[in-house]
Amino acid sequence: MAPAPMRKDAARNxxxxxxxARHLVDDGAPLQLNDVARLAEVGVATVYRHFPTPEALMETVATPGLEALVAHAEQALTEDDPWQALTDFLGTTLEAQLTDPSISLVRAAPDHVLPRTTELATTLDSLAGRLLDRAHAAGTVRGVVTWDDLRPLMCGAAYAATVHADDRKTRLESGRRYLGVMLHGMRA
Structure with a gap:
């Protein structure tokens, strides 16, 4: 059964x-629900009614980015060249991690508090695994490489690019370079 639609004032809040929260995450500030309430000019109880924990709010902020990655992975599975499909997906994933801090934070979390986040993460991992399986079957990726290897390596590349660069352009350039090294190492 679908939840009842929100009243207009509740939806606005x-x-x-x-x-x-999106602005705070983009600025690298922690999500403190009391601070969010003050900045949103709503009562603290209103924030807690919608988002009982900072994690729930962070996952909500990350949801559009995760949905976009799932859509990209689904589209990549329709491409003819398995290697190109995998590398394009990994490139898009890395760019998302470098431009939307909520994605890296949510993907690195050991558990999720919202069922939708769990669903998106599971779907994303499944689709990425299928992309990798296609590349394995085509003989373009070393057989020892698994998605369980690639997922933390992607997080590591994003983290390294973020730590070693002060501006967005340099982060993206560094991230792409790190991804290139990783792809070179996994290519059969």
Whole structure:
């Protein structure tokens, strides 16, 4: 059974909270729900009613980016060249991690608090595994490489690019270079 639609004022408050959280995450600030309430100009109880934990709010902020990655992975599975499909997907994933801090934070979390986040993460891992399996079957990726290897390596490349660069352009350039090294090492 679907939840009842929100009243207009509740929907406006929800959006204001998410927008403030998005700005805080993009600025690298921690999500403190009391601070979010103050900045969104809503009551603290309103924030907690919508988002009982900072993790729930972070996952909500990350949801559009995760949905976009799932859509990209689904599209990549329709491409003819398995190697190109995999490398394009990994490139898009790395760029998302470098431009949307919520994605890296949510993907690195050991557990999720929202069922939708768990669903998206599971789907994303499954699709990425299928992309890798196609590349294995085509003989373009070393047989020892697994998605369980690639997932933390992708997080590591994003982290290294973030730590070693102060601006977005340099982070993206560094991340792409690190990804290139990784792809070279896994190519059969």
């Amino acid at each position: 929800w959006q204001r909270i998410v927008d403030v």
